[in-house]
Amino acid sequence: MERIFVTGIGTGVGKTFISAILAKALNADYWKPVQAGFADGTDSECVAKWLEGTDSVVHPEVYRLAKPASPHIAAREEGITIDIENICSQIPTNNRTLLIEGAGGLLVPLNNSTFVADLIKELGAKVILVSRNYLGSINHSLLTARACREMQLPVIGWVFNDQYLNYEEEIVHWSNYPRIASIPYSENINGTFINTHAAAIKKQLEELL
Template identity: 45%
Template sequence: MLPDHFPTQLIVAGIGTEIGKTVVSAILVEALQADYWKPVQSGALTDSDTETVRQLVSNSTAQFHPEAYRLTQPLSPHAAADIDGIHIDLNSLALPKTSNALIVELAGGLMVPLNDHELNIDLVQRLGLPVILVSRNYLGSINHTLLSVEACRSRNIPIAGIIFNGPTVTTSESFILTYTNLPCLGRIGQEPTFTQDVIRKYANQFTEFIGTR
């Protein structure tokens, strides 16, 4: 059982690209029986992150809200939008109307540009939801994680915690958690493949962990 104080509408942000935001989003959608929304999809329109999450979750509560912008090229949103002759207008990006829990997945990292003047972090500020930061261990990931935390804190964006994805590096993770004083909300192992069963396993772990806080 999730405690009343834990936010059930959250933004999933990564410390970079290919960090595992979509897998984490699927786990959270399953754990919270939440809706899912990705405001901007760049490329992979026939195999989008929305469709990936839809295939990975097994609860019957989740609703999948359509992307506000579907861009044809797998590039930074500002570049993909330029190719498609589209301007991403943050004023048009409003949270879906739902009484359910909600998981919002960003397109790329916090400082990824959405247009010539605005970044993902500007969208996060506008949406006003706490962030779950997804980190993955690689050379330079401490720097990228701490920069992401500092970027949020400099704008007074609340961070609910960090989820580590992939192989564990204890020294890196311990330093990040100690330095930031943020909770680790979960760890996702190096799975050979992600299926509904695997997602359910991690979703159960997440709800059990949060329920003990």
């Protein structure tokens, strides 16, 4: 079973809808093991709606935390500690490709000693990086790329989204990670939007895998 971990250069960069696009393109299952904040619905619920009518299975979270904060803080408020061994013991088991969505970026703490990047290594997953175009995203993107190299994480490439300025080529050049796709900004992300962009990136994604 192929495991692909979707992480971002920060919070709110579009990991969830891009995970849905990737899951659709690869006919993969989706899993977000740690959800922090669900008053407005969970990421898994959004993905399930966007992938309705497909073969993709949206697997339940291991940790579902109420507070919309860093996972280690949200867990602490509920009197629990996130354990990456516990997460790894609950990996969905079947022969399908598994898209795993992280919380925030690589160095988001899961507890007092481990980070999202440590979970990626324990899961043995390949990595897709999500970058949203905004002022400052070059710095955030290249810091993320450097952290991946220092931690020897196997990166497949970048998915960019939104339009601010056209500096995706520079990020690809300086990071030396390929571009998988550029997804345009939309205020109406729905199943049609997901299907359209999944079809557009399917070939490039499969070649990189």
